[in-house]
Amino acid sequence: MSKRKLDKRMDSVFKAVGLAVTLFGLLVLAALLIDVVMDGYQRISWDFFTSYPSRKPEQAGILSAWVGTLWIMLTTALLAIPLGVGSGIYLEEYARRNKLTDFIEINIANLAGVPSVIYGILGLGLFIRLMHLDRSVLAGGLILALLILPVIILTTREALRAVPSSIREASYALGATQWQTIRHQVLPAGFGNILTGIILAMSRAIGETAPLITIGALTYIPFLPANPVAFSPESPYIHLSAQGFLDPFTVLPIQIFNWVSRPQKGFLTDAAAGIIVLLTITLLMNGAAIFLRYKNQKRW
Numbered sequence: 203m204s205k206r207k208l209d210k211r212m213d214s215v216f217k218a219v220g221l222a223v224t225l226f227g228l229l230v231l232a233a234l235l236i237d238v239v240m241d242g243y244q245r246i247s248w249d250f251f252t253s254y255p256s257r258k259p260e261q262a263g264i265l266s267a268w269v270g271t272l273w274i275m276l277t278t279a280l281l282a283i284p285l286g287v288g289s290g291i292y293l294e295e296y297a298r299r300n301k302l303t304d305f306i307e308i309n310i311a312n313l314a315g316v317p318s319v320i321y322g323i324l325g326l327g328l329f330i331r332l333m334h335l336d337r338s339v340l341a342g343g344l345i346l347a348l349l350i351l352p353v354i355i356l357t358t359r360e361a362l363r364a365v366p367s368s369i370r371e372a373s374y375a376l377g378a379t380q381w382q383t384i385r386h387q388v389l390p391a392g393f394g395n396i397l398t399g400i401i402l403a404m405s406r407a408i409g410e411t412a413p414l415i416t417i418g419a420l421t422y423i424p425f426l427p428a429n430p431v432a433f434s435p436e437s438p439y440i441h442l443s444a445q446g447f448l449d450p451f452t453v454l455p456i457q458i459f460n461w462v463s464r465p466q467k468g469f470l471t472d473a474a475a476g477i478i479v480l481l482t483i484t485l486l487m488n489g490a491a492i493f494l495r496y497k498n499q500k501r502w
Contacts, residue, residue, distance in 0.1 A: 235481075238474045238477050238478060238481075239474075239478060241470065241471055241474035242471060242472075242473070242474025242475035242476070242477060242478050243475070243478065244471070244475075245471050245472055245474070245475035246475050246478060246479075249263060250263050250264060250475060251263065251264060251265065251268065252265055253265055254266055254423075254424045254425075255267075255422050255423070255424065255457065255460075258468075259461075259464075259466055259467075259468025259469045259471065259472055260468055262461070262469070262472050264454065264457060264475075264476055264479065265426070266423040266424070266425065266426060266451075266452055266457075267452050267453060267454045267456070267457035267476070268454060268479070269426050269427070270339070270423070270426075270427070270451040270452045270453050271408065271453045271454050271483075273339045273343075273427050273446060273447075273451060274339060274342050274343055274346065274407075274414075274451065274453055275404060275407070275408060276343075277339055277340060277342070277343025277344075277346075277347075277447060278343045278346040278347045278350065278404070278407055279404065280343075281343055281344060281347035282346075282347035282350050282351050282354055282403070283354065283400055285347075285351060286350070286351050286353075286354030286355050286358060286400075286403075287354065287358050287396060287400075289351075289355045289358075290354070290355045290356075290357075290358025290359045290361075290362065290396075291358065291362065291384065291389075293306070293307065293355070293359060294358070294359045294362045294363060295362065295380070295384055295388070296380075310352045310355055310356065311352070311356065313351075313352040314352035314353050314356055317412075318349055318410050318412045318413050319412040319413065319416060321345055321346075321348050321349045321413045322345060322412055322413030322414070322415070322416025322417060323416055324345075324348070325341060325344065325345035325348070325413060325416070325417050326416055326417050326418075329341040329344050329345065329417070330417055330418070335448075336448075336450075337417060337418050337419055337450050337451075338447065338448045338449060338450065338451070339427055339446060339447045339448070339449060339450075339451045340447040340448060341417055342413075342414050342417065342419060342451060342453075343447075345413045345414070345417065346407040346410060346413065346414075349406075349407060349410065349413060350403035350404065350406060350407050353399065353402070353403040353406070354399060354400055354403050356399075357395070357396065357398070357399025357400070357402075357403070358392075358396050358399065360395070360399075361392035361393075361394075361395035361396045361399065362388060362389075362392050362396075364392065364395065365387075365388050365391045365392050369387050369388065369391060370383055370387065370388065373386070373387045393498065394494050394495055394497060394498020395495065395498060397491075397494050398491040398492075398494050398495045398498075401487050401488070401490055401491040401494070402487075402488065402491050404487060405484050405487040405488055405491075408454075408480070408483060408484060408487070409455055409480065409484060410455065411453075411455035411456055411459055414453060414455075414456055415456065415459070419450075419451060419452060419453070419456055422452070422460070423450060423451065423452045427445075427446035427447075427449040427450075427451060428443055428445040428446040428449055429443070429446065430443055430444065430446050431443075454476055454479065454480045454483075455480065457476055458473050458476040458477055458480065461473035461476065
């Protein structure tokens with residue numbers, strides 16, 4: 203048998219093995235999803251979303267968990283998105299190429315691959331013990347912001363790098379400054395890819411459990427963080443409060459983890475229902491990222 207025929211046969215074998223492994227993985231994933239849906243769909247109801255956790259599985263709900271998840275995601279977005287996008291713009295458009303920027307870029311790339319539990323240990327020492335933020339929404343948001351910050355920086359840089367240099371040169375030729383070029387030409391052209399990276403980073407943060415367990419986030423909370431907007435019957439003005447950022451919290455992954463660890467069978471059904479909710483949120487966020495990327499590619 204000639205070497206060329208042998209290479210073709212090896213290519214065919216490798217293709218068949220790769221396809222079989224991929225199908226096997228998809229079948230296992232499908233089996234797990236079907237099992238979760240079959241176990242938890244019966245618990246999906248309005249009462250499940252509007253009830254607090256309970257010691258009785260048939261009365262337990264995810265109200266404090268999904269509200270806490272919204273609080274954590276809001277805090278994470280407010281902290282990570284401006285800092286991450288701004289850092290990416292500076293490193294790609296303004297920073298000079300020298301040993302310092304090379305050192306920063308290498309460390310950002312390395313931080314993107316650090317296990318999430320390491321960020322939890324860092325947050326425990328920095329935000330809980332040193333800054334005395336306790337087990338608050340702000341502490342959890344800061345930790346998750348640190349977790350996704352390298353990802354947002356890298357995706358922002360890649361999005362800006364993908365913008366053709368001819369757009370910048372044409373803007374400079376018309377007399378625009380560097381900031382005007384970035385604001386009116388480069389950022390709109392890379393906005394879709396930047397937003398896609400942000401959504402994917404946020405979808406990763408929404409499913410993280412290890413960093414929040416490390417800082418001691420609570421698993422049973424029969425109350426919600428304080429409402430940031432309050433209306434007083436004695437005053438026509440709206441009162442804003444930041445107290446909610448300092449209140450204790452729980453999130454969907456931690457609530458699911460708590461239910462799975464319970465011996466009662468009913469809590470396993472509650473956990474399956476919580477997994478369905480969490481998967482739905484994650485799939486919607488990833489679907490939005492794919493849609494925005496498609497719209498951006500079609501436009502440009």
